[in-house]
Amino acid sequence: MRIFPPNGLRRSRRRRAVAAPGPYSALARLVTVVLVAACGSPGPVSPPMTSSSVMTPAATAPADTPPTTRAGTQPADRPPTPSDRPVPASVASDRPSSQAMAPERPHVGPGEVIVAVVGSTGTRFLTLDESSGLAALPAISERLRSLATAADGRLVAETTDGQVLAADAAGAASGTWQTLPIATDSSAPPGLAPAARGSGLIAAIPKDRQTRLTWLDVRGQPTTTETIPAAAEGPPLELPDGRVLLVIRDSRDNATLVLVSASGALKHLGVAAYAVAVGGSTVVVQDTSSSLHVGGLADLLEGREPASLVPWPDSATPQAFAVSSDGGRVAVAWSNDTGAVALVTIVAHDGSAWTERARFSLPGSSDTAWVAWTR
Secondary structure, X not given: OEEOOOOOOOOOXXXXXXXXXXXXXXXXXXXXXXXXXXXXXXXXXXXXOOHHHOOXXXXXXXXXXXXXXXXXXXXXXXXXOOOOOOXXXXXXXOOOEOOOOOOOOXXXXXXXXXXXXXXXXXXXXXXXXXXXXXXXXXEEOOOEEEEEEOOOOOEEEEEOOOEEEEEOHHHHHHOOOEEEEEEOOOOOOOOEEEOOOOOOEEEEEEEOOEEEEEEEOOOOOEEEEEEEOOOEOOOOEEOOOOOEEEEEEOOOOOEEEEEEOOOOOEXXXXXXXXXXXXXXXXXXXXOOOOOEEEEEHHHHHOOOOOOEEOOEOOOOEXXXXXXXXXXXXXXXXEEOOOOOEEEEEEEEEOOOOEEEEEEEEOOOOOOEEEEEEOO
8 A cells, every 4th residue: 555645746857737735625526437448458568577687678568559448538637646856966876776686586476566557548557477577458548646455455546537446456457447436636636545444445635734534435435534633745544553644744844744543643753755655564655855765664653764775776766656465575666867657666675675676667658657566
């Protein structure tokens, strides 16, 4: 699971217009929308990856072609990305380089990671496989602006036109995405995420320097609501014990992490962050210079920033990241120095440090991508 506070992520070389802060519409605007149809059939599009291909382009795939699952005009504006912030040279020089970290084998199995590449006409999906590189899945005409994995393994996504889609691994592989009876305010940053328990969702709706946290069932009906005295910067991240991690803006307009208890009480963790992802007992925090810090969740909850840094490819900026459910691996999508999404890396802990274990080159020229683990 992960949260992305797009209105706090002022990292892009070309700042996204939709990333400006703004209130969500009321939950009364929930509507029922239609199912997304399938298009195409999945198939491998690249030769097998070998350990020698890790530091070079690993695969190719079809260019960004118009998907055919649904007719309709999509918004012309580009959806927000998790990050694309210019990195100060003094910070970049201190980051661990991934160039020298050649793995023995990629640490990703067939279908474990799904990459959503957002184009002007819809969203293409790719899977990563240690034996065959990249494989294409059916595309959809909707343009995603968030993607996360629920506790039950489903993928949950918001679209730029206010829809909420869901699919299990088999559904994503066949292009069968379900449209949930929920609508979001597409003019505001994404604020919806899977709940940590069950199959429901949790929404963070900021208004007047407060945030209403609302839990929704699968029918989109609210079940619980808490109001906290801080404006959320993006989707909430619920932990298995019911507490919620949330990125907010403090009184000095700094993006920072808070922990919300079951009673709605706030604990300021004192960790500057634009985005956070959790899997198992592992957490990844993206700081205000775009560096990705990885470490133990328990330390973060005590106000200590994770000490290790995710290896940073040359001339790259993190676009999106997600932690596997066992906490042992991190998938990161990176954009190149032109802003185009160029590659995905898999990072794992080797017993002493977090190192890059696999690298997959992405085709096309999209500047927005999301990554998610299916298990």
